[in-house]
Amino acid sequence: SGTSRPVRILHHVQKVAQYGDAQSVLSAVDSYCSKIEWAMNVGDLKGQILDAVVLETRPHYVLELGTYCGYSTVRIARLLPPGARLFSIEMNPQYAQVAREIIQHAGLDVDILVGCTSDLIPQLKKKLDIEKFDFVFIDHWKVSYLRDTKLLECDLLRPGSVLLADNVTCPGAPDYLHYMRTSPRYESQYFPSRLEYLSRGGGGALPGIKLLLNVT
Ligand SMILES: O=C(c1ccccc1)c1ccc(O)c(O)c1[N+](=O)[O-]
Ligand SMILES: [Mg+2]
Secondary structure, X not given: OOOOHHHHHHHHHHHHOOOOOHHHHHHHHHHHHHHOEOOOOOHHHHHHHHHHHHHHHOOOEEEEEOOOOOHHHHHHHOOOOOOOEEEEEEOOHHHHHHHHHHHHHOOOOOEEEEOOHHHHHHHHHHHOXXXXXXXXXXXXXXXXHHHHHHXXXXXXXXXXXXXXXXXXXXXXXXHHHHHHHHOOOOOOOOOOOOOOOOOOXXXXXXXXXXXXXXXX
């Protein structure tokens, strides 16, 4: 088919979700990806963990690594108080454009930065007039989690900053997981969950690549 999976998700959101209503945007993405075609959004089950951590942290400055369609971006932004700032980095310009339109449909305001995290993270302090991030959601390429965390440690985190990472066991970010569990800089907590959109009632197409299932 001519369109990409993110564009098909965007069209579904624009068709069924109420403009300005973030929850209806999340529900539209979740129903599309559980019934029609799987996509790598954090999903509603793990999304509830994300919600709880954001609400508990009450962050003012938030960074997300890996925007994709903007599902978790909407999830986070809808819970932030006015005045809080959310920046999301996406290296794929097509994904970034879809995310901008999904976030706009939700009536939310987020800064999407297009580029590679390893290039952009060292520039953030200069580019944005902010000191430290209170909360970071990590959900981009799994091989980049540890490298980018170490880049963040160079002066973008403070005592009490919270990092939350998706997929540390499935598909897995073993080097990141080991580092966070052994470094004296962090207290780590593991939230067992399941890969997004797997409790499959309807038909729906699973991704071409067989996803390794990790039963925790
Ligand atoms: O890596 C994949 C992946 C691997 C194989 C096929 C499809 C996706 C993936 C799976 C679930 C995720 O939540 C996620 O964030 C990703 N990702 O790419 O960032
Ligand atoms: Mg993920």
